[in-house]
Amino acid sequence: MARRAKLAYMNTLLPIILSLVGAGAGGELAYLVGSQASARQVCAVDVETGEVRELGPGRGDGPPVWAPDGEWLAFETEDEDGVGIYVVRADGSDGALLETESSHNRHPQWAPDGERIAYSAGEGLARQVRVHDRATGEETTWGGGREGLLTARWMSEDELLATGLTGTPGRNLTSDLYRVTEDAAEPIPVGEENGGRYFEWAPAPNPVDPDMIAFESNDGGFRDIFIASEDRGLVNVSNHRRADWNPAWSPDGEWIAFESFREGGRGIFRVYPETMRVHEVAVSGAYENWAPAWAPNGERVAFVSNRDGAPRIFVSSVEGEDAEPVTEADQPATHPAWRPEDSQ
Amino acid sequence: MSMISRLMLAVCAVCLASGAMGRAGDGALDIILSPHNGQPALVRPGAAFEAVLTKQTPLKLAGEDGTMTVAVEWEARPDGRYVATCHLPDEIAPGVYALEAEREGEDERDRNERALHVKESFPEVYLVAHIADPVVGDGGDLEESLGLFEEIAAEIDEANADLVLITGELTANDTAEEYSAFLDALEALSMPTFVCPAATEESVRYFGPTPFAFWYGEDAYLGFDGTADGLAPPWEPAESLHYRLRREIKPARWAIGFANRYSQDFPMHSQISLFVDDPLDLLITGPWEIELVDEEGEEAEPALPWGRTPLAITPPASEGDYRFVQVSSSEARPRAPESVIDNENNESEEDGAS
Structure with missing residues (x-):
């Protein structure tokens, strides 16, 4: 009840604040709100008006993912048996859990057709990629049933890009990139055969050329952002002695935003892979900035910052200028996701 | 009552008072969030340690030889807490110390037992x-x-x-x-x-x-x-x-x-x-x-x-x-x-x- 009261207060106050600071430039963000993991809730905020809608059940919701048409969202949420995939309309109606075989399902990703949802099913490291077709209600195991596929993102209507485990636990287990179809999971060669030395993570297919993949790896000694493509092979595009994490392509596929510790605390940078020149977006020695999300028009970035104490979502230009909060200071908010432009 | 008995009673009263002001009433951390007996500071004489507090309150160290005021540099954090960089004198005796926060005349008192261990050296083995x-x-x-x-x-x-x-x-x-x-x-x-x-x-x-x-x-x-x-x-x-x-x-x-x-x-x-x-x-x-x-x-x-x-x-x-x-x-x-x-x-x- 206290949270609902605060959200109502937020609905009243935030538009006034936003009109005063002039942050309104349109768009809508879904995000997670709440300090306790078991009570986190997916909400959405209109960036221009500050109006907030509660969308998730609020019982340990996970990061929201918009359907391509912006009319639906999917996210994981805790249920009686474990963790389920919850699907809800953008206005908060028709929310329901997908029927799944496994009691633990995480990391949902909408297919380009907006009908199917891929997710990681199972517990621990023995997870599989499964795809739920909302039109038929059928759940299919992809990757030929291969276990150890931890996350997956769609490259096309019939291919997923996944992180998959290789090697033997306790000896040489590591994570590589896999191209996953319904029938098979094939490793994507990135660089030389590494014998389990390098650990690839957070792969992201380029939205314009899905065969160009950004990911992070400790290939070379430090965790950096790499690009693998047929044209250029494997290229380290961030190259720093401190860790670089979580690459996110701009909608036009020209830039990559990422998190880096190169200035001490975690900050947000962007790199133009053609020149490998790195630019600051949100960086401070006094507080942290993370989770960059490109606006659909590629001109703004939403991110999380703890500059006021609790994490709060800000929106700025891609150059980092005019950063303004879009959530309340005393409501920890994380995992911003822009609603696709076509729907607004 | 003998003089010795009176002295012992006075010592006991002081001990009880000290105990009563330690942590919050139910034993939870109060003004001094760290260091404490679950995350103590380990320091050499003349070195500095950091304390985190909910209020900017004068700090003292209480050891076997009595109590001493600590020289502190304060920094306010975005979350509303205060970081105190506490400088120890070169001549401080090795041993175990409680950290006390107290503003005289106000109801702001806290004491964390075994918060600081001053050591001349640390063993290799x-x-x-x-x-x-x-x-x-x-x-x-x-x-x-x-x-x-x-x-x-x-x-x-x-x-x-x-x-x-x-x-x-x-x-x-x-x-x-x-x-x-x-x-x-x-x-x-x-x-x-x-x-x-x-x-x-x-x-x-x-x-x-x-x-x-x-x-x-x-x-x-x-x-x-x-x-x-x-x-x-x-x-x-x-x-x-x-x-x-x-x-x-x-x-x-x-x-x-x-x-x-x-x-x-x-x-x-x-x-x-x-x-x-x-x-x-x-x-x-x-x-x-x-x-x-x-x-x-x-x-x-x-x-x-x-x-x-x-x-x-x-x-x-x-x-x-x-x-x-x-x-x-x-x-x-x-x-x-x-x-x-x-x-x-x-x-x-x-x-x-x-």
């Missing part, structure tokens, strides 16, 4: 004790569970351990009564004790948030909740803290992690930071269940799935067990677990034989 899951109040019997912990504490004290790490479930029901009893029992250990609980809202009230790191001479220790549910303060994302703490202790001779347990659902960037990119030299945890088989299909020793960090799983103190780790320039070697119950049985057998 030393003994670490690990206690996992004391679970005070287990089985509904506070006295019995405390008895086991006190026996373990006595053995560790007798073995002259230099450092004690306590992880996991501290209490059975997260009640103030259990935490208070655990805090009392902790006082049986004279050496620095570092407490890294399985994070709950209550454990944070009594022992502060995890993760945290500290140095012991040339070595560094990183305490964390190795499960997916570990509560980091929401304003300091856990994955980022794990990376930064691991980086801070990178120059250490040995970098040793201690945790309540390890879960494969532990956030992946935390796992990457601690076990893959810069693997810890040793991880000590409380018990957790995992079934592993080797390439021949035989049951294998529990191990972290990736990286080369050796793993030592200590059986629970609630069943009478604990473990020593011998640290030297050549190794950080976990010994086989010890048990006060075995010792009791052995003693009673010996008693019977005699």
